[in-house]
Amino acid sequence: MDDILLMDAIERYRSGEMSPQEMIYFEELRKNHPEIDQRAAEQTFFLGEMDKLGERKALRHQLHEVENKLANEGLISLKEGKAKAKIVYLWNRYRRTIAVAASIAGIVSIASGTLISIFSENKVAVITPLVDHKLNQFESKLNQFEHKLNDASATANKTTRPAFEANFRATGFLLDGRGYLVTNAHVVENAHNIIVENKKGDQFVAKAVYIDRQTDLAILKITDTTFKRVTGLPYTFSKTPSDLGEHIFTLGYPREEVVYGEGYLSAESGYSGDTTSYQISISANPGNSGGPVLDKSGQVIGIISSKETNADGVVFAIKSKNILAALKNISPQDSVRLPVVNTLKGHDRVQQIRKIEDYVYMVKGN
Amino acid sequence: MTIFEQEKSLLEGLVRNDSDAIETIYKENFSTILGFILKNNGYPEDARDIFQESMIVLYEKAKSSSFTLSCQIKTYLYSVCRRLWLKRLQKSNRYYPSYELAEEMVAVDExxxxxxxxxxxxxxxxxxxxxxxxxxxxxxxxxxxxxxxxxxxxxxxxxxxxxxxxxxxxxxxxxxxxxxxxxxxxxx
Missing domain, CATH: 1.10.10 (Arc Repressor Mutant, subunit A)
Structure with a gap:
């Protein structure tokens, strides 16, 4: 059988153009002539590849069109100049070096001043570890619904509920009952609006009064007038390094609800020897960023920030002494006074959590 | 519609080459991937390539008869993009990624x-x-x-x-x- 005839037969067979008799005849032919059958199999495969190539090209074309359309509408950004991307690249590559150099030579203001200002002009949504950036529609629908319910039953001391849709969620906790919270710099650095929400669901507008990318710490101040000063912060902040193997626990918002997690301190330094962080073994998910890490006596020893690429349960927490250092650099009008009395010591975990959870906030924004 | 139904209809749209479905998937996922790649020494052009590739993988997967939706689209795309990008980084000897989203992942080797x-x-x-x-x-x-x-x-x-x-x-x-x-x- 000639190649061209066979090709024609197979193509018609594949596309269902053959009459039933012809089909039976053709199948018989293949069955009885292994040599023809083998060629037929080869051609079937080949025609399949041709079809798929066509399909693939069509899909690529379509993807390109969608991409260009969305880029033109400004819904996704593609054409960031090489230069800007390069800075992000260099920044990522050298930020640890810069951090070390800065701490040694005290050139923080110069180095970060220039680099960061260019960096922040970049409108690319830089996604960072452990912040839940994908609050799905379902959740926000649920929220709206919940809020409606809450509004309906709201009492006289109803709090403001700014109408906006958050696109990230993380955790923060109070440093000072007058409305100062700490979270990660990477959580809020690109945010236009920041909302913090306590366990009861009261929401308050906040702004970042301090952001330090090197330590990855940010301090937020609740600016909402409806916010009433809270008292009785139960935890204190550890000034000294904690020991390996120490049991730790955290509270955070990987969901719309506060979640407890526990683990242990596994190394005295963080990612690739970063001495400003601890490595801890704990389960952390998007949304846990900015959550407090407490030891068994209720001292805050760190803040969850990120987790390691290729390992399970390797989480990094910024050491609490960095918070103390940050407070020295904050502007004088925002003088934050850390709690000095620890009321958690000696209590069992359930009671500790009950005391702490009112002071751990969800940080949301867009 | 539940998330599951939404995702299912998106995938059905993708298989039909429906532009609206493709657009939705792009809008919901591209910025995450872009962020991940920029954070890991990539350029926006890389993100564009990788994302497109992952859409093709998803398309092929959704088209195959054995396909069932076992995770969210975003989880799937992130898993694929991550693998593709790590591979490219290794090939070009550019730095190993130091940052990673704490996203759920699924196995996509096959x-x-x-x-x-x-x-x-x-x-x-x-x-x-x-x-x-x-x-x-x-x-x-x-x-x-x-x-x-x-x-x-x-x-x-x-x-x-x-x-x-x-x-x-x-x-x-x-x-x-x-x-x-x-x-x-x-x-x-």
Whole structure:
């Protein structure tokens, strides 16, 4: 059988153009002539590849069109100049070096001043570890619904509920009952609006009064007038390094609800020897960023920030002494006074959590 | 609609080559991938490439008869993009990624291996096409890639009727097949 005839037969067979008799005849032919059958199999495969190539090209074309359309509408950004991307690249590559150099030579203001200002002009949504950036529609629908319910039953001391849709969620906790919270710099650095929400669901507008990318710490101040000063912060902040193997626990918002997690301190330094962080073994998910890490006596020893690429349960927490250092650099009008009395010591975990959870906030924004 | 139904209808749309579905998937996921890649020493162009590739993997997966939705689209896309990007980083010896989203991930090795094989085949096929010369190349592209009908092709290429065009197409196809398999077998 000639190649061209066979090709024609197979193509018609594949596309269902053959009459039933012809089909039976053709199948018989293949069955009885292994040599023809083998060629037929080869051609079937080949025609399949041709079809798929066509399909693939069509899909690529379509993807390109969608991409260009969305880029033109400004819904996704593609054409960031090489230069800007390069800075992000260099920044990522050298930020640890810069951090070390800065701490040694005290050139923080110069180095970060220039680099960061260019960096922040970049409108690319830089996604960072452990912040839940994908609050799905379902959740926000649920929220709206919940809020409606809450509004309906709201009492006289109803709090403001700014109408906006958050696109990230993380955790923060109070440093000072007058409305100062700490979270990660990477959580809020690109945010236009920041909302913090306590366990009861009261929401308050906040702004970042301090952001330090090197330590990855940010301090937020609740600016909402409806916010009433809270008292009785139960935890204190550890000034000294904690020991390996120490049991730790955290509270955070990987969901719309506060979640407890526990683990242990596994190394005295963080990612690739970063001495400003601890490595801890704990389960952390998007949304846990900015959550407090407490030891068994209720001292805050760190803040969850990120987790390691290729390992399970390797989480990094910024050491609490960095918070103390940050407070020295904050502007004088925002003088934050850390709690000095620890009321958690000696209590069992359930009671500790009950005391702490009112002071751990969800940080949301867009 | 539940999330599950939404995602299912998006995937069905993708398989139908429905632009709206593709747009939605882009809007919901591209910025995450862009962020991940920029954070890991990539340029926006890389993000664009990788994302497109992952959409193709998703498309192929959704098209396969054995497909069931076992995770969210975003989880799937992130897993695929992550793998593709790590691979590219390793190839170009650029730094190993230091940052990672704490996203859920699923195993995608099997389909990526298959996808890569498929890409290699396409490269061979396109290479063979380019060696074929005209008018064969355009004729085959018109039929298999632009999906024109034989009468249209006959008119475009100046054949007196569709039957003649068809005969010519088969001749070209047989030649193309020879070139393709000569290389294909070498590669294997």
């Amino acid at each position: 389909e990526l291996e298959w996808h890569e094989k498929q890409n290699d085949d396409f490269l061979l096929l396109e290479d063979a096409l380019s060696k074929l010369g005209e008018p064969c190349k355009s004729l085959l592209e018109a039929f298999y890639i632009q999906r024109k009908t034989m009468p249209e092709i006959a008119a475009d290429f100046g054949y007196t009727n569709a039957e003649n065009a068809k005969t010519q197409k088969y001749k070209c196809l047989v030649r193309l097949k020879k070139i393709f398999f000569a290389q294909y077998k070498n590669v294997d």
